[in-house]
Amino acid sequence: MPILQAKQITKYFHEPETVQVLKGVDISVEQGEFLSIVGKSGCGKSTLLYILSTMDTDYEGTLNIKGEKLNGWSQNQLARFRNENLGFVFQFHFLLPEFTALRNVMMPALKLGKYSYAEIEQRAIDKLRMVEMDGFAHKMASKLSGGQQQRVAIARALINDPAIIMGDEPTGNLDKVNSQRVFEIFQELARQNHQTIITVTHDQDFAAGSDRIIVMSDGQIVRE
Template structure:
């Protein structure tokens, strides 16, 4: 396997009268096709680490390498373009645009990237919705769907531009038991069937049990000995 995402001596400190260290010297590699879960106590720095890996936040020191490219010193425009082309994101809340249909929500990243014709983008969008079992809802509004269905659509949107890595922050945290199980299995299957690398923050041991590897973050550092209560 090849390394698609690597953190080197990653540090994130929030400035202030009393500076807060969110991430403290983390080294981490994610391999192609690997499913990794990040766990740890509340407030331990899990989401902060994920946001750094996803180029949504800028480290105080250290660097993130994506697809072998060191992103240190990237401009805001370069970071935005890199996220759009190479990363997909799924959050606890789906953040679908209420006024757009399901299909149009999935088409948004492809239209922004501009690599596909509209016909090709629509075909890919329908393919992804079909893969995630929600194709029959393509022309509905998000408000007409259940929470679990909306999260599947958010996953389809995250996959729209065929990212190298999909990053998920508590993707089952706002779902019922059945929907949570479905989303857990979908994210696991992405690594097996589509060869995607998936990095997910979770509090759910059942989710982490599906992962190839579990990473524990405690007080901003990696802690191999921590166990969920």
């Protein structure tokens, strides 16, 4: 059974005029798969990702993640679901600037409240070590470079051991070296931890290295 299954996803933008951005997209992802979605700007790939991420609920079609049908859930229920099962890495790293790297990583786990404070701290340090950022744990997020921030953001996405990690242009803002490092981390997550990776990317090298590529155009999947 696929870990994520979306059927007939259709979405319209109403501003400034009504445009259909997604035209009945079907997508199914297995556990441990490293999937890249590529396509030209405006093809609807990011829109699709945000629907799959449960953050955007304004669409038609059905979405199943981990066997749960998520249509009709309340925002708060979806927030709890994201907290436990999904991790996010964005193009712009979006760390909380007033907190240390460690604190940023700990935040979703503190919210989940599954482990004790000491355990969470230890886990956060482990995750930071995985992205080779443990040396910067007590630095303020705002004092880190872009590549460093992106790696901290990945550690944050991993803290609750989510089944699926989603990335919206995770390397879009990084140089070659940092991009390569992010790619390696994702690959390791998929291979060793059997976590599912779904990324939207423009980066040809990044996409080429992933297990599966979906090409989108004009709101539809044109090639797999």
